[in-house]
Amino acid sequence: MIGAELEQATFAHIPEAFFGRLLRAVFTAHKVAFEDCRDSFAETEAANLRPYYRRGKIESYMRDAADMVPGITSTVVLGEGSWYHTELRSGPVVITASSVPAPCAIVERAEFRQTLARDNAQRLWPEPGDIPPDDAPLYVLLLHSKSRWETISEWREHGHLPGSAYIAYPSPKLDTYVHEINLFERFPEIVEAHMPQTWDTDAAVRYVQSARKAYTA
Numbered sequence: 001m002i003g004a005e006l007e008q009a010t011f012a013h014i015p016e017a018f019f020g021r022l023l024r025a026v027f028t029a030h031k032v033a034f035e036d037c038r039d040s041f042a043e044t045e046a047a048n049l050r051p052y053y054r055r056g057k058i059e060s061y062m063r064d065a066a067d068m069v070p071g072i073t074s075t076v077v078l079g080e081g082s083w084y085h086t087e088l089r090s091g092p093v094v095i096t097a098s099s100v101p102a103p104c105a106i107v108e109r110a111e112f113r114q115t116l117a118r119d120n121a122q123r124l125w126p127e128p129g130d131i132p133p134d135d136a137p138l139y140v141l142l143l144h145s146k147s148r149w150e151t152i153s154e155w156r157e158h159g160h161l162p163g164s165a166y167i168a169y170p171s172p173k174l175d176t177y178v179h180e181i182n183l184f185e186r187f188p189e190i191v192e193a194h195m196p197q198t199w200d201t202d203a204a205v206r207y208v209q210s211a212r213k214a215y216t217a
Contacts (some may be wrong), residue, residue: 002179003178003179006138006169006178006179007179007181009093009123009138010093010138010140010167012091013071013090013091013092013093014069014072014088014090014093014095015069018065018069018072019167019181019183019186019187020183020186020187020190021065021068021069022062022065022095022142022165022183023165023183023184023187023190023191024190025058025061025062025064025065026058026142026144026162026165026183027161027162027190027194028057028061029054029057029058029061030054030144030146030160030161030162031160031161031194032053032057033050033053033054033057034050034054034159034160035160036053037049037050037053051099054099055097055099058097058144059076059085059086059097062074062086062088062095062097062142063076063086063088066088071090071091072088072089072090073088073089073090074086074087074088074089075087075089077112079110079111079112080110080111080112083110085097085112091134091135092134092135092136092137092138093138093140094116094137094138094139094140095140095141095142096112096113096116096139096141096142097141097142097143097144098113098141098142098143098144099143099144099145099146100143100144100145101145102145102163102164103145103163103164103166103182103210103211103212103213103214104143104164104166104168104177104180104182104213104214105143105145106174106175106176106177107141107143107168107170107174109174113141113170113174114174116137116139117139117170117171117172117173117174118172119137119139119172120137120138120139120169120170120171120172121172122136122137123136123137123138124169124171124172124178138169139169139170140167140168140169141166141167141168141169141170141177142165142166142167143164143165143166143167143168144162144163144164144165144166145162145163145164146159146162146163147159147161147162147163147207147210148163148210157196158196161194161195161207163210163211164182164184164210164211164212164213165182165183165184165211166180166181166182166183166213167180167181167183168180168181180213182211182212182213184208184211185208188208191207191208192204195207
């Protein structure tokens, strides 16, 4: 399936606007995790804790967002290593969230992700002449990364901002993405609403550009 078909299949079960809610959840989770850890711990401990705190906040906000949209359900699943994760479902579409080290980087392997990604084979690469059924599984990743800054002062002031947010469709082997949606570019008004009011146009443009996949300064 091509990207437009994957998006159509997704939005048939989950409104496109819902992904704007998820983008807001990413911004809020990064901000809350950054500020709460900064205010409650020395930076040495805050640096260790912040990724886990952020993960918990994002998954909680995902469930809150799902509760507001009829037809989307949320489930907390216990995976390997006693780690819990949240799965959002609507029809055949499944969404989980993952932090990645750079915009739209390949997600870390985990048993549950590999299992869900394998289910994409029927929809992504059907046999010649076959048309995937409407109920064929479709696994979608909500990817987010932290922002990076050149100086300590910039990080202290703007480290609460996420570095990127993407929707990605993983291959069955979980080694590449067959399609991606840059949520910063899909919902620019949401990004603008979360930018510091002190930024000029150049600063805003640089921030959005830095969220692009394989961006180099």
